[in-house]
Amino acid sequence: MGNLMKHSGKIGEHMTNSTKPILSIRNLTVALPVQVERANAVENLTFDVRPKEILCVVGESGSGKSITSLATMGLLASSLKVTGGEIEFDGRDVLKLSESEHNKLRGDRMAMIFQEPMTALNPAYTVGNQIEEVLRVHRSFDAAERRERTLKLLDEVRLPDPERLFNSYPHQLSGGQRQRIMIAMALALDPKLLIADEPTTALDVTTQKQILHLLKQLNAKHDAGIMFITHDFGVVAEIADRVVVMRHGQIVEQGTADEVLNNPQHPYTRALIDAVPRRAEDREMTISENPVVVDVQGLMKTFHTSGGMFKKSRTVAAVNDISFQVRRGETLGIVGESGSGKTTLVRCLMRLIDPDSGAINISGVDFASKTAAELRRHRKDIQIVFQDPYGSLNPRRTIGSQLIQGAINFGMPREEAWKRVYELLEIVQMPKYSVHRYPSQFSGGQRQRLCIARALVVNPKVLIADEAVSALDVSIQREVLKLINDIRDRLGLTVIFITHDLRVAAQICNEVLVMKHGEVVERGGVGRIFTNPQHEYTKALIAAQPGQGWEIPDMAEFAPQTLSGGHKVAEI
């Protein structure tokens, strides 16, 4: 493809000289508007992207990876100013280009794929129209040719039935399909540089696998260099040719994928790789003789959307006949992709929504049949920590008043309640003065600790962690998981751990339920599920884990470097 175009001559030229980078960033510095944590968003960045190569830029949140990609695309927010360096693309410094010259480059010579396929497409136009738009803006094809090319693109990104999809609206497609549309759009004019900003982070792992596979295939066929931004070392291991590791806006290490993954030099890279969840070893499923705390029998929840004048009524069985028990002091993992009914199950357990039928027995109290008023007394037995650390604390109240609320609700005297709050802050390793602060003054990991403390204030028997670490960086994820584990052992809690990520489940759970479409398709000890999955779906899930071929090196085997501040992965 692409040789039909007038730029074919140039492409050929580059093919012969493939070592010449397509993008070369030299000493790039972008200043932050006010001195928040540091003066510069990125500092002295230097790296190249060559044709036909996939360069992974890895870093945790706030490392400046997105700023780098936006600067390259000329899409930086106006408050961010490039204060030094150059971004040479195709022989020209894009920082010196005018807005209109940049517009000509974007979508044509360089293209971008965003993280959220849900919001990156305009819901008011068909996807066909949106791909055509790219062709219309940059080339003077007639309508028939545009359509033909668009259909060809849809076919190239392996979308079934391109004719039908051409006329579909974004909301009619799944997340994976939308991301394919985004890729088709990016590839429409055969760009020389493709920037993919966490393109698979919002997708389920099985979809992620397909998209990564697709990108690799396309990479082999096209000449484009791909700058792939990610936080996931599994993904890096899956597709990277070369890797750049960023931290606090600076490059700490770069090299080939093999060098960085298997022989990391910088302590930060080592710490990051060390924090990557390992696959579970084949450990024996230990069933304790502790009493059963959570006993769920035949739980059902069906959602009806009543039909109106213009829509058909729909019925979805979000939770379909689910039964399980958890014994005291154990952790049950519930694993499933989006739409599997995990969240509905959790909300039923908490009685935040009413189940249709079935029994939920929590330490002797049937939660399913109690009336709302009766239930209030028992609510303290089961507490929850949510996924989004930003939405789960009230931004307008101090941490103290939110932490103490639960205890007060259950009639604990104020003084005692405060003592309990301070005790818990110590358990979750947060400073005492947190009580006077507001949620906006804490980072994601800190907030998650505070949420855990809030849940524990009422001394629950069961703690539900609903994707509680999914929004966190791996290093912080590991710390929070460790905390949950410690607390479970220390306080004799029973934990139900909801996640979409099998790797995370493997780290913390004794037993795992795998859910699909509201039903449990497999259950068993964590080791068995990993080494000998029975159900097709479980097998697919495990096969889809990125970075299968990569044996994560054991960091303890490396000669200790001079680590400033030690090995400890810290985020208090």
Next chain:
Amino acid sequence: MSTLQNNAPTMPSEALVRSPRQMMFQHAKTHRGLMLGGFVIAVIVLVALLAPLIAPHDPYAQMLSRKLIPPVWFDSPKTTWDHVLGTDHLGRDYLSRLMYGARISLMIGFSAMLISGVIGTILGICAGYFGGRVDMVINFIITTRLSMPVVLVALAVISIVGSSLTVVIWVIGLLIWDRFAVVVRSATQQVRGLDFVASAQALGSSTPRILFSDVLPNISNHIIVIATLEMAHAILLEAALSFLGLGVQPPTPSWGLMISDAKGLMFFDGWLIAVPGTALFMLVLAINLLGDGLRDVTAPEDRS
């Protein structure tokens, strides 16, 4: 924000820690529109409060021998510093009437806003939080209210019940709560879906408790903004009603009434309309500036 090696807690230093409210004040101090609006309103409120002390004349005292004196900046032999803004067709001091009129405007604006605010917020919060049938019923009430032409209904009711300051306040207050209800409803729906509300439920907080300490503080910025808009709305409504002769009754000095009284002389003594008109314009503009500023300050995330 995350650090791997830096073991120290990534906390802002003690001096930097401000509550959301303190940060809001910090913002407010540097917001020009808000400061200007606030200043103008403060002046008008002060004048209204101190009217009996600072008004040069009795606003009701008629002196037909001194009627229709133009304001001092007019080039006319009649002008006198005794009547800075001149006198009306009955010889009443215009400046004094303007000062007393501010009381009426502010009182009506404030009270009507309060009444409508309470009604609208309660309805909106209930509809947004409980949803389902409650929402349906309240939506019906809102739709019913929206389908009534405000001025027409106000005119009809006042002509039946009779006109007095209290009646005007209540009629306006009972008619303009719709925007409160609609905005509060959708704001509540958003907040209701957030996890901290679910957490509060799980922690056994009662529903009123959740509404007051979790929902209300998070929608207060919307309420404040609507309140300023509705206050301006109420003031204009009162002026319109008074102008039509169904608002505040003469001889009470009201800005709307002053404009109404002057309409016959509009082509001869234009300033009779221009003076109260300008006062009304300034007050409404100031309130709107304040409202805009408050929106910027209280909800920085809503700014584009």
